[in-house]
Amino acid sequence: MRASQEDFESAMNQVKLLKKDPGNEVKLRLYALYKQATEGPCNMPKPGVFDFINKAKWDAWNALGSLPKETARQNYVDLVSSLTSSSESSTQVKPGADRGQQEYENLVVTSEDGITKIMFNRPTRKNAISTQMYQEIMLALKAASKDDSTITVVTGNGDYYCSGNDLANFTDIPPGGVEEKAKQSAIMLRDFVGTFIDFPKPLVAVVNGPAVGISVTILGLFDAVYASDRATFHTPFSHLGLSPEGCASYTFPKIMGPAKATEMLIFGKKLTAGEACAQGLVTEVFPDSTFQKEVWTRLKAYSKLPPNSMRISKQVIRNMEKEKLHAVNAEESSVLQERWLSDECINATMNFLSKKAKL
């Protein structure tokens, strides 16, 4: 049976209510089918090569050629129906599951037993950090710094801890163009890393799986890092035409020595959890089968220690470095603002987004 106009409109409403981000590829397909169903074959001029988003949309719509409007409408309804049934059976933790607290789209934040847990919650994207998620993490950390918990923990939902910056962030170009985008991203990066530098309580990373890019570099600003033996630590900046951030250009040589830091930050060597522990980036590694139980038992015991004493000890350990860290953060952000406009970086990002390259 052919989809009616009513089915089509109902499907459009269902898309807005999807609980899980279906991913860029599906979103492009939905866009293309919608345009084809409502306007027919693509009749717009092709956008410029740097207008990533509109070019991707144009490509998707144009690829439908002369597909009849009715078929496009039917395909749209079928695609939405497959998305709603797969999202109902998904095991993703629902955003805002922590009732009574602020709700986040990409995080689950809970507070219990003196511990505030901030969990990255985009498992279908390997917890890649979208622009909105950067803002949410900053908000969650600011709230945690003021709540009555003694320890704050950052972890990931699903098989990854975090795959780093969401490479699709760079496709959302503002009216000011790519230069403006690079400027905005540098400001956001500086604020994001600054929130970690200034965080006043013990901050612990529970690294449940592979960690990439900025999720690795900021570990140098945590007070303890517990890792599953499934975790890996990878900063492929040169592969992406980038340069280090998260204060790693300063903290990594200090933690592991310049030679080992070079292997990670310049040559992009991926470390196992055991290697990262031997080099001082990770505090302790646990077998994956007992990881959650062992780590949370330990953290619950630590959370009962006197909170003021822990906070003051952290200040004594970290405060002398703060000014330096903020200066490093500003310099790294400004260097990256240039890197994001380089051919090396644009090509690597486009290769990933067009599915030609993975790490």
Ligand SMILES: CCCCC/C=C/C(=O)SCCNC(=O)CCNC(=O)[C@H](O)C(C)(C)COP(=O)(O)OP(=O)(O)OC[C@H]1O[C@@H](n2cnc3c(N)ncnc32)[C@H](O)[C@@H]1OP(=O)(O)O
């Ligand atoms: C504005 C401040 C910027 C600060 C500077 C930050 C720098 C960094 O963090 S650099 C590091 C950036 N991250 C990466 O380069 C990782 C890219 N991702 C990958 O190489 C792979 O996805 C993988 C190795 C992390 C996992 O591979 P695999 O197990 O095969 O899983 P999939 O590739 O199928 O992933 C599922 C799904 O998620 C999408 N995805 C994963 N990571 C990212 C990401 N970082 N950005 C955007 N999208 C990501 C992946 O494309 C898949 O999507 P679909 O194909 O649509 O299902």
